[in-house]
Amino acid sequence: MTTLSNRALNRALLDRQFLLVRTDHTPLEVIGRLVALQAQEPNWPYVGLWSRIHGFTHSRLTTLLQDRTVVRSGLLRSTQHLAAADDFRRLRPLLQPVLDRTARSAYFARNSAGLDPASLVATGLELLADGMTPRKELARRLAERHPGRDGRTLAGEVELRTPLIHNPATGAWGSWGTRSAVSVTPAEIWLGRPMAPATAKDLIRRYLAAFGPAGTMDVQAWSGLTRLGEIVSDMRAELRHYRGPDGRELIDLADAELPDPDAPAPVRLLPAFDNALLGHADRTRIISHEDRNHVMPGQARVRPTFLVDGHVRGSWSLEGDTLRLTPFRPLSATDRAALEQEAERLLPFVGGENVAYGGPGATRSP
Template sequence: MTTLSGRALNRALLDRQFLLARTDRTPLEVIGRLVALQAQEPNWPYVGLWSRIHGFTHSQLTTLLQDRKVVRSGLLRSTQHLAVADDFRRLRPLLQSVLDRTAGSPHFARNSTGLDAASLVAEGLDLLGGGTLTRKELARRLARRHPGIDGRILAGEFELRTPLVHDVATGAWGSWGNRSKVSVTPAEAWLGRPMATAATPATTTDLAKKLIRRYLAGFGPAGVKDVQAWCGLTRLNEVVAQMRTELRRYSGPDGGELIDLADAELPDPDTPAPVRLLPAFDNALLGHADRTRVISDQDRKRVMPGQAQVRPTFLVDGHVHGSWSLEGDTLRLIPFRPLSATDRAALEQETERLLPFVGGKNVSCGSLRRHGGAEAE
């Protein structure tokens, strides 16, 4: 069995994530390759696509949302994602057990004593009536039916237990703000098509196999634990065992078994990796249980200080080297360690390319401060 180094895994991940070289593929194709883009805040998927696609513009993604070819909803790991509409129809039923597990957590269970899940879903769908309501209005109507129970928590549980799609304005560029303004619509009404079903064990297994193939195409080679950490499903060893004849196997740096698509090519580990700026919650940082292929454990603590926080980062030689933030019109770079003159120049160039996309005017990096493309005294 071939052993892959950490550098080989890093270059494979960057290549499949379109971070080793930008692609000319369409945003729809790229979102499909990545399966879904985490979208807890609406602007970040735009930045993620900018870092991966030549000449990407805001309107390209906004148009996909308007045309209902891409949707925003709860998906992987019970968090908000953007996904191609047809992928969402197929994957959400498979992942529903993960969202149900979240909906059954103490936070929700304490609030809905005496109200079973099926009744909550039926009530919520009745209130929506196949149309659209803001989360705030939905919560108000649920609270009216159940005095003494927090309607906001009921609405949150309802959104986990049945597929609802967010309105276009919620996912469009610049839609930062109050989550209560999010509007939700039953997915089947929004898409005009029924959701797929995972009604039998055989159907569920087939869908899980497809999900594993899709994951490997965008994140492989990887271990079974990596797949499970990425999607939230468990007991995938049994599914992978049925796929042995179609998968290639490697040994990882720690000796653990890694799987990959049989026809997937691996780039040369010595391939140069360009500087890239990644958004908060980027796929490349969240796609594995063992994330050391792209971020060290020490830096992971800086970038992910809390369970619900993943800061924007920048890559140097394929690994996280620092974080960044947009404060007003200034993009501030925070290196975690010294940069060589060459890497600093490359980072500065890439950052100044990003500035107009995010509406910034200035770059600040340590002692380096630039204004309008010229050194500031």
């Protein structure tokens, strides 16, 4: 069994994520390859696609949301994602146990104690029967039906327990801080088609195409699903097998090619919550344990980052019209110049005018 170095795994991930070379594939094709894009805040998927696609413009994603080809909803790990509509129809039912598990957490359970989950969902769907409804209105109506309970929490539980699509406007570029303005509608009404569950094997194959080679624990960390070991074992004959740097067994699609580990990796700026950083239990192929603490300081926070030679070397932020780069340690003159050039290219896309440095790694290396 071939042992793959950390660098080989890094280059494989970058290649499959379109971060080794920008692609001419359409945004829909790229979203399909990546399975889904984190969309905690509406603007970040746009930056993720800009870093992966030649000549990407905001309208190319906004149009997909408006024509219902791409949708925004809860998906992987119970978090908001963008996915192709057909993928959402297949993947949301498969991932529903993950969202149900979140709905049973103490935060929701305290508020809905004594309520039958199926009845709560039925009530929610009844209140949403007329189409797109503001979350605030759904919360108000649920509170009327269930006096003494917090309506916003009940609305959140309904959204976890049944697939609801967000209105396209809340996925549009520039929609920062619009969570309170989100409207939702049942997925089958929005899509005009029923859910059509995929199998766990389908999901594993899709994952490997975007994140492999990887281990079973990596698939579980990315998806939120558990107990996939038996399913992976049943797929053994169709997969290729490797060892990772730590001796763990890794799996991959049989026909998947690995790029040259010595292939150059250009500087890339990634958005907050990018799944390239979140797609594995062991993330050292792209970010060190030390730097992970800088980027992910809490459970619900993943800062925007930049890659140098394929690995996270710092974070960035947009402060007014200034794009601020924060290296975690000093960069070489060559890497600094490449980073500045990429940041300058991103500026017009995010509406900035200046690039500046900050943080302990900002000092120029000799």
